[in-house]
Amino acid sequence: MEMKEARIAHPKDHLLREDRIPHIWCAGCGIGSAFSACISAIQKTGIDYDRFAIVSGIGCTGRAAGYLKVDSFHTTHGRAIPFATGLKLVKPEMRVFVFSGEGDLFAIGGNHFIHAARRNVDIAVICVNNMNYGMTGGQVSANTPAWARTTTTPYGNPEEPFNLPSLAAACGAVYVARWLSLDVKRLARSMVEALLKPGFSFIEVIAPCPTAFGRRNRLGSPLEMMRFYKENSVIRNDIHPDETVMGEGKKIVLGKFVDKERPTFQERISQLLEKGRGSWPDTKARAASEEA
Amino acid sequence: MRSEAVLTGEHFINGDEACAEGGLAAGCRFFAGYPITPATEVAERMAERLPLVGGIYVQMEDEIASLAAVLGASWGGAKAMTATSGPGFSLMMENIGLGIVTETPCVVVDIQRGGPSTGLPTLCGQGDMMQARWGSHGHYEIIALSPSSPQEMFDLTVRAFNLAETFRLPVLVMADEVVGHTVERVTIPPADEIEVVTRRKPSVPPETCLPYATDSSLIPVLPDAGEGYRIHVTGLTHDERGYPATEADCQRKMVERLVGKIRGHLDEILDWEAYFLDRAKVVLVAYGSPVRPALKAMRALREKGLDVGLLKLKTVWPFPEALIRELAGEVEAFVVPEVNLGQIVLEVERCAGGRAVTTLIPHAGGGIHTPEDVIAGVERTLRRLGCRGRRVWR
Numbered sequence: 001m002e003m004k005e006a007r008i009a010h011p012k013d014h015l016l017r018e019d020r021i022p023h024i025w026c027a028g029c030g031i032g033s034a035f036s037a038c039i040s041a042i043q044k045t046g047i048d049y050d051r052f053a054i055v056s057g058i059g060c061t062g063r064a065a066g067y068l069k070v071d072s073f074h075t076t077h078g079r080a081i082p083f084a085t086g087l088k089l090v091k092p093e094m095r096v097f098v099f100s101g102e103g104d105l106f107a108i109g110g111n112h113f114i115h116a117a118r119r120n121v122d123i124a125v126i127c128v129n130n131m132n133y134g135m136t137g138g139q140v141s142a143n144t145p146a147w148a149r150t151t152t153t154p155y156g157n158p159e160e161p162f163n164l165p166s167l168a169a170a171c172g173a174v175y176v177a178r179w180l181s182l183d184v185k186r187l188a189r190s191m192v193e194a195l196l197k198p199g200f201s202f203i204e205v206i207a208p209c210p211t212a213f214g215r216r217n218r219l220g221s222p223l224e225m226m227r228f229y230k231e232n233s234v235i236r237n238d239i240h241p242d243e244t245v246m247g248e249g250k251k252i253v254l255g256k257f258v259d260k261e262r263p264t265f266q267e268r269i270s271q272l273l274e275k276g277r278g279s280w281p282d283t284k285a286r287a288a289s290e291e292a
Numbered sequence: 293m294r295s296e297a298v299l300t301g302e303h304f305i306n307g308d309e310a311c312a313e314g315g316l317a318a319g320c321r322f323f324a325g326y327p328i329t330p331a332t333e334v335a336e337r338m339a340e341r342l343p344l345v346g347g348i349y350v351q352m353e354d355e356i357a358s359l360a361a362v363l364g365a366s367w368g369g370a371k372a373m374t375a376t377s378g379p380g381f382s383l384m385m386e387n388i389g390l391g392i393v394t395e396t397p398c399v400v401v402d403i404q405r406g407g408p409s410t411g412l413p414t415l416c417g418q419g420d421m422m423q424a425r426w427g428s429h430g431h432y433e434i435i436a437l438s439p440s441s442p443q444e445m446f447d448l449t450v451r452a453f454n455l456a457e458t459f460r461l462p463v464l465v466m467a468d469e470v471v472g473h474t475v476e477r478v479t480i481p482p483a484d485e486i487e488v489v490t491r492r493k494p495s496v497p498p499e500t501c502l503p504y505a506t507d508s509s510l511i512p513v514l515p516d517a518g519e520g521y522r523i524h525v526t527g528l529t530h531d532e533r534g535y536p537a538t539e540a541d542c543q544r545k546m547v548e549r550l551v552g553k554i555r556g557h558l559d560e561i562l563d564w565e566a567y568f569l570d571r572a573k574v575v576l577v578a579y580g581s582p583v584r585p586a587l588k589a590m591r592a593l594r595e596k597g598l599d600v601g602l603l604k605l606k607t608v609w610p611f612p613e614a615l616i617r618e619l620a621g622e623v624e625a626f627v628v629p630e631v632n633l634g635q636i637v638l639e640v641e642r643c644a645g646g647r648a649v650t651t652l653i654p655h656a657g658g659g660i661h662t663p664e665d666v667i668a669g670v671e672r673t674l675r676r677l678g679c680r681g682r683r684v685w686r
Contacts, residue, residue, distance in 0.1 A: 050520045051518065065526075066526060066536060073517075079356060079390075082324075082357035082361045083361065083363055086368065088364075090322055090364075273343055
């Protein structure tokens with residue numbers, strides 16, 4: 001009998017750097033599903049792949065840039081957002097997005113995040129929040145829950161984490177959502193919206209890190225960990241971001257919380273030399289109020 | 293404000309402004325920076341001028357972000373630069389390393405002030421010269437130019453871009469506060485008389501492109517983002533595909549190439565001006581603002597009948613080792629005035645290899661040497677030589 005070695009290509013293969021597989025992510029890690037959702041989202045946008053650029057920082061999630069077959073930039077720790085800002089400003093026709101972890105984006109890179117959101121730079125930021133520094137073996141991050149154990153909080157974490165949707169919304173992000181890595185359908189749909197949204201869009205992906213975080217907090221096997229997140233979460237779209245704070249006795253609130261319009265940084269820059277654009281103080285408003 | 297990119301003509305501007313004009317003349321269309329004395333005028337000039345020539349100015353949240361944005365813009369195909377001073381230069385070290393290892397063309401200007409730390413914001417220093425050479429971690433070669441007048445701020449910024457685009461790395465313009473704030477005549481030539489180099493692009497299709505493979509020049513020919521090559525660019529040690537390969541053999545190949553692409557092209561990179569070196573017995577070696585007092589001192593000493601020459605370094609890194617070695621066999625002494633307590637003098641001394649006496653005329657910062665300081669420094673050196681029975685009089 002003749003054996004034919006016919007290999008059927010997976011529909012996502014052409015967006016993968018197959019020559020870089022196997023990847024570094026552990027079994028049960030949530031980054032893989034977030035990455036897979038990201039590939040689906042890119043495909044669903046219908047935009048030419050050559051017009052995408054992924055920028056990432058350092059860490060487990062940061063490695064995503066090395067596996068995605070679009071123009072991909074694996075930069076310094078925390079600096080993916082300003083790098084993406086420069087790239088996007090000179091290549092406005094490209095869809096530039098950042099895919100990185102919460103330690104990278106909010107601890108070492110926190111300042112860049114808040115300023116890019118404030119400027120409304122036209123990039124999407126996808127943050128995989130696995131609640132610890134996985135690559136270095138599981139240290140406390142800016143998003144480790146209070147009292148959780150990590151290698152550098154052996155007695156429990158005395159700090160409070162950021163509530164990322166509140167932070168993003170307060171800084172001016174025009175699109176803010178939070179999903180579980182488990183829920184790849186909703187996540188991918190949300191990523192399509194974020195990738196197509198003009199302005200600074202932000203998605204937090206709650207992802208299990210069974211190897212480092214789960215193990216030290218006795219969350220069980222990868223599957224049990226995912227079940228834990230699923231059973232302790234609730235979808236509440238359009239809720240005020242401040243009501244999504246995670247903590248003891250609270251469910252993880254998932255959903256899309258912000259989807260609004262605001263002039264992008266690029267639009268504002270293009271208006272610099274235009275007559276009739278905004279001014280400060282707003283002389284028209286002042287004249288109108290004086291008349292009234 | 294005129295809206296041409298090249299403001300051909302005579303100008304009465306300071307060195308910082310001349311630097312910005314040099315960038316624009318070289319094709320710079322992206323500037324990301326953060327205000328810092330004494331480099332702020334570069335940013336201010338760019339903020340005013342870039343929108344007029346279709347470029348983009350953005351003030352970032354810090355200097356780390358500034359250089360990150362510059363690197364991103366460069367990968368977007370723009371010629372990009374930033375300008376800062378010591379404290380900001382320290383913050384940029386991390387992304388200078390990223391620029392080196394990813395081979396990203398860009399220009400970083402350091403208008404040096406007195407340090408350490410916040411130091412002397414408004415006053416001159418040259419204490420960042422070794423930081424320019426070794427400030428980012430890991431082993432690499434850098435190119436650093438040193439302008440000594442507002443005119444050279446223009447000329448050398450153009451050259452910095454040309455070198456960055458040719459050799460694909462961040463090129464440093466190591467100016468200082470005195471050069472940056474001196475206001476004097478700057479001549480900007482017609483656009484067609486300014487040599488402008490733009491990075492090469494791959495001639496092979498994406499399927500066969502090995503982005504980081506090079507010919508014997510050791511300089512890769514890389515695409516920009518959005519050109520269909522779907523490149524991978526990483527700060528990790530990488531192979532010819534640009535893929536991470538964290539092992540010793542790949543590390544050796546990559547680091548040797550990053551170093552070799554500079555060391556192998558010294559003829560194209562090194563630049564200096566020689567004054568009376570032919571028969572000089574004592575050679576002043578100067579760069580940046582001390583060049584002027586050194587020139588004046590040289591003339592005064594020559595009038596007294598002393599065989600003093602001057603070597604003005606316009607490229608400080610890579611250091612002109614061969615030139616100093618050659619001169620060391622012909623002269624009695626090198627005298628190095630610099631606004632620090634001994635940095636470039638160490639290189640001169642190393643290359644002199646004991647064949648010529650090497651002395652420093654230090655200045656801790658806050659000003660520059662007077663010609664009298666330089667004369668006194670040369671005379672001290674002469675006394676030292678006299679003790680050894682050497683003749684330096686014509």
